Amino acid sequence: MSKQEWPLWEIFIRGAHGLSHRHVGSLHAPDAKMAIKNARDVYTRRKEGVSIWAVEASAIAASSPEDKGSLYDPADDKVYRHPTFFDIPDEVGAM
Amino acid sequence: MSDLFQSLLRMGDNTLILGHRVSEWCGVAPVLEEDIALANTALDMIGQTQLWLGLAAEVEDKGRDADALAFRRDVWDFRNLLMVEQPNRDFGHTMMRQFLFDAWHWQMLDALKSSEHDQIAAIAEKSLKEVTYHLERSSDTVIALGDGTEESHARMQAALDRLWPYVGEMFLTDAHDLIDVSALRPAFDARVNDVLSISTLTHPQTDFTHKGGKTGARHTEHLGHMLAAMQFLPRAYPDAKW
Numbered sequence: 018m019s020k021q022e023w024p025l026w027e028i029f030i031r032g033a034h035g036l037s038h039r040h041v042g043s044l045h046a047p048d049a050k051m052a053i054k055n056a057r058d059v060y061t062r063r064k065e066g067v068s069i070w071a072v073e074a075s076a077i078a079a080s081s082p083e084d085k086g087s088l089y090d091p092a093d094d095k096v097y098r099h100p101t102f103f104d105i106p107d108e109v110g111a112m
Numbered sequence: 113m114s115d116l117f118q119s120l121l122r123m124g125d126n127t128l129i130l131g132h133r134v135s136e137w138c139g140v141a142p143v144l145e146e147d148i149a150l151a152n153t154a155l156d157m158i159g160q161t162q163l164w165l166g167l168a169a170e171v172e173d174k175g176r177d178a179d180a181l182a183f184r185r186d187v188w189d190f191r192n193l194l195m196v197e198q199p200n201r202d203f204g205h206t207m208m209r210q211f212l213f214d215a216w217h218w219q220m221l222d223a224l225k226s227s228e229h230d231q232i233a234a235i236a237e238k239s240l241k242e243v244t245y246h247l248e249r250s251s252d253t254v255i256a257l258g259d260g261t262e263e264s265h266a267r268m269q270a271a272l273d274r275l276w277p278y279v280g281e282m283f284l285t286d287a288h289d290l291i292d293v294s295a296l297r298p299a300f301d302a303r304v305n306d307v308l309s310i311s312t313l314t315h316p317q318t319d320f321t322h323k324g325g326k327t328g329a330r331h332t333e334h335l336g337h338m339l340a341a342m343q344f345l346p347r348a349y350p351d352a353k354w
Binding site: 023044045046047050051054055057058059061 | 143144147148151152168245248249252
């Protein structure tokens with residue numbers, strides 16, 4: 018008998034109000050509702066979050082590791098893209 | 113022994129015995145996610161036990177604490193429902209037992225939340241949040257497996273038929289209950305009928321009821337075996353600290 022696996026879900030948790038959801042890991046679940054429940058049990062047992070997103074892994078489009086040369090290397094010598102040439106007044110604080 | 117002590121034992125023994133039963137799945141549940149969810153549920157119930165039995169010990173006022181009540185009583189002193197001492201059998205059976213208990217437990221805690229006894233009301237309110245989740249999860253699982261494959265449906269129906277004779281005891285009431293538990297039946301029936309009909313499961317026709325758990329008169333043979341495993345360590349090493 019072949020074993021049928023539940024689909025894989027990627028889980029995103031928001032740690033506190035005002036922060037963004039962050040990827041925390043993945044799990045298996047038969048549907049979206051159970052994915053949220055399983056995420057609650059697997060990833061928020063220690064009060065890690067106030068909100069859960071579950072995305073079916075197959076719905077995520079990902080860049081290919083082989084393309085990393087053309088995708089990321091061109092940014093290496095373009096320091097002017099970092100806004101480091103401005104003087105920021107002290108009273109502005111951390112940015 | 114005061115009535116209140118007995119009443120509190122009934123609450124704490126239910127969560128202790130079912131909490132231990134559910135913990136028996138730890139490491140052997142069918143999938144990792146369910147393993148963790150069952151362990152969480154078991155820990156919630158053990159946490160509730162500490163509150164109920166802690167209060168029971170305080171009320172009794174004979175120098176015992178929650179641990180002494182949990183680990184140094186024998187079968188005939190336990191006041192849990194027969195339902196919760198039933199063995200796990202398969203996963204479907206475990207989830208059906210959980211659903212039937214959760215559906216009763218939720219109504220019970222919802223009523224106790226307005227108790228005039230402050231500590232009872234506080235324990236009920238804290239527990240109710242956990243049990244709301246337990247009931248949601250067990251309802252969903254009963255529905256998914258009942259309305260699932262031919263095999264899962266057959267197993268859930270078998271579990272329901274086997275456990276149904278233990279439902280009646282949850283609503284038998286006497287002077288040792290914190291409230292008149294028979295009054296919880298209509299809301300329980302409404303919830304259960306709802307879930308069973310979505311699950312495509314057939315409601316058992318029998319009203320036969322096993323009794324003797326909550327009075328301690330006659331526990332099933334399963335409780336003693338479970339206590340042997342549960343109580344071995346603190347009895348063999350009474351001074352152990354961890």
